[in-house]
Amino acid sequence: MTDTLVQPADGTGAPKRLFIKTYGCQMNVYDSERMADVLRPLGYATTETPEMADFVILNTCHIREKAAEKVYSELGKLRLMKQDKAAAGDGVMTIAVAGCVAQAEGEEIMRRQPAVDLVVGPQAYHQLPELLTRTARARGERIGADFAPNEKFDALPAVRGVDGPTAFLTVQEGCDKFCTFCVVPYTRGAEWSRPVADVLTEARGLAEQGVREVTLLGQNVNAYDGMGEDGIWSLARLARALADIPGIDRIRYTTSHPNDMSDDLIAAHGEIEALMPYLHLPVQSGSDRILRLMNRKHGRQKYIDLIGRFREVRPDIAISGDFIVGFPGETDRDFEDTMSLVREVGYASAFSFLYSPRPGTPASTMAAPVPDEVARPRLHALQALLFEQQTAFNMSQAGRTLNVLFEKTGRNAGQAIGRSPYLQSVHVEGADHLIGQIVPVAIERGQQNSLAGRLLTDTPPPQAERQD
Numbered sequence: 184m185t186d187t188l189v190q191p192a193d194g195t196g197a198p199k200r201l202f203i204k205t206y207g208c209q210m211n212v213y214d215s216e217r218m219a220d221v222l223r224p225l226g227y228a229t230t231e232t233p234e235m236a237d238f239v240i241l242n243t244c245h246i247r248e249k250a251a252e253k254v255y256s257e258l259g260k261l262r263l264m265k266q267d268k269a270a271a272g273d274g275v276m277t278i279a280v281a282g283c284v285a286q287a288e289g290e291e292i293m294r295r296q297p298a299v300d301l302v303v304g305p306q307a308y309h310q311l312p313e314l315l316t317r318t319a320r321a322r323g324e325r326i327g328a329d330f331a332p333n334e335k336f337d338a339l340p341a342v343r344g345v346d347g348p349t350a351f352l353t354v355q356e357g358c359d360k361f362c363t364f365c366v367v368p369y370t371r372g373a374e375w376s377r378p379v380a381d382v383l384t385e386a387r388g389l390a391e392q393g394v395r396e397v398t399l400l401g402q403n404v405n406a407y408d409g410m411g412e413d414g415i416w417s418l419a420r421l422a423r424a425l426a427d428i429p430g431i432d433r434i435r436y437t438t439s440h441p442n443d444m445s446d447d448l449i450a451a452h453g454e455i456e457a458l459m460p461y462l463h464l465p466v467q468s469g470s471d472r473i474l475r476l477m478n479r480k481h482g483r484q485k486y487i488d489l490i491g492r493f494r495e496v497r498p499d500i501a502i503s504g505d506f507i508v509g510f511p512g513e514t515d516r517d518f519e520d521t522m523s524l525v526r527e528v529g530y531a532s533a534f535s536f537l538y539s540p541r542p543g544t545p546a547s548t549m550a551a552p553v554p555d556e557v558a559r560p561r562l563h564a565l566q567a568l569l570f571e572q573q574t575a576f577n578m579s580q581a582g583r584t585l586n587v588l589f590e591k592t593g594r595n596a597g598q599a600i601g602r603s604p605y606l607q608s609v610h611v612e613g614a615d616h617l618i619g620q621i622v623p624v625a626i627e628r629g630q631q632n633s634l635a636g637r638l639l640t641d642t643p644p645p646q647a648e649r650q651d
């Protein structure tokens with residue numbers, strides 16, 4: 184997030200301090216950046232710590248119990264900071280809870296933590312400026328119980344603050360799938376796609392500010408069906424148009440659902456150079472029985488076949504996934520089906536979670552919950568296998584030359600860290616002058632979580648050396 188200081192609109196001089204803490208998925212990261220954009224014209228500049236902030240926003244996640252509970256413990260700490268700030272005569276700390284916990288249990292938040300001034304759902308944060316004015320008068324505002332993402336996007340400022348050469352770009356929100364374990368359809372509402380022109384305008388603005396890679400976001404991003412000039416556009420068509428924007432050299436998208444995978448999107452991976460060879464395609468379980476109970480509406484073989492089709496058009500594509508272990512009724516046999524699917528697919532990276540019952544979801548009242556002492560060893564076994572695959576994938580890159588987009592400096596002097604096309608972190612010494620550029624790197628070593636490489640001899644050295 185940019186720390187540009189803007190004169191407040193009220194002309195009082197000093198910028199106000201805004202602290203945003205983000206939990207959950209990439210869409211929350213995008214939303215937090217947009218909240219900062221909305222508040223910048225009011226004179227708010229982001230800070231790295233909450234202690235002396237004038238406005239604190241917790242942008243929350245409701246996906247698992249732990250994620251939601253973290254919010255309440257953080258609010259407890261903030262309450263004390265708010266008191267200290269007032270006691271020091273340093274003005275008021277306004278506390279807002281945004282995001283999916285705000286949407287799911289706004290009233291409970293207000294009840295459990297009186298220090299909270301306002302609660303704002305994921306489709307209503309464009310109203311933060313107005314809400315702030317109102318909370319100066321009365322506590323207890325709760326906004327955003329209904330879903331209208333179009334109003335939000337229409338109200339957001341055209342210019343975004345950017346931080347580095349990569350950016351998230353929300354193109355689709357909401358979910359109509361109702362997997363039996365998941366809260367997202369309740370917290371984000373129905374599937375909705377942003378109009379094509381809006382997405383292209385935002386992407387051009389990002390490119391003008393030096394962004395080279397955009398990650399298109401949606402809870403079901405491959406269900407994208409935004410309105411274009413000549414009718415509905417698919418995600419593949421959108422990716423083609425984005426690839427034509429000068430400066431946009433890399434495109435990624437997440438998260439996809441197997442049932443929305445279309446022929447044109449698969450084909451696009453063989454045709455659009457900017458579309459990176461990396462696919463995050465969650466499957467959750469390898470057991471047909473459990474997939475049915477989860478209401479995923481596809482079987483194990485369909486998923487495996489889909490991956491095969493991607494590999495036909497793009498043999499080097501790196502596959503990533505999400506898994507849930509210990510879903511109600513999961514037997515040893517079902518779990519073994521998940522392990523065998525992982526062996527069959529071969530993942531470059533993956534996320535795996537213990538099933539967490541969520542209030543209001545059908546799975547939370549299903550028969551045969553799996554006890555923790557059974558589920559946990561399964562999770563460990565799955566994670567060991569996924570980790571082994573990830574390490575092997577990283578090690579297999581040694582000896583290759585990969586294009587790396589350098590994003591930031593590393594721990595050592597001169598070191599730069601970037602991403603390979605496969606989303607791996609790549610560490611390179613003597614490359615800090617190349618941040619924001621895509622440069623070929625000779626990969627020397629693959630480790631568990633990253634790659635190490637060196638610049639090729641014909642890569643331009645830093646300016647100062649070149650002038651010698």
Ligand code: SAH
Binds near residue numbers: 507537
């Ligand atoms: N839209 C995406 C994922 C959204 S949530 C999709 O359909 O795949 C991100 C991940 O969190 C899910 O893929 C799932 O693996 C995990 N998850 C969701 N609800 C969960 C729950 N109740 N318990 C444990 N993990 C869960």
Ligand code: SF4
Binds near residue numbers: 359366402403
């Ligand atoms: Fe949740 Fe399923 Fe929708 Fe993904 S597809 S957001 S897991 S309900």
Ligand code: F3S
Binds near residue numbers: 206208210245246370
């Ligand atoms: Fe969490 Fe909401 Fe994202 S529940 S995973 S922040 S859509």
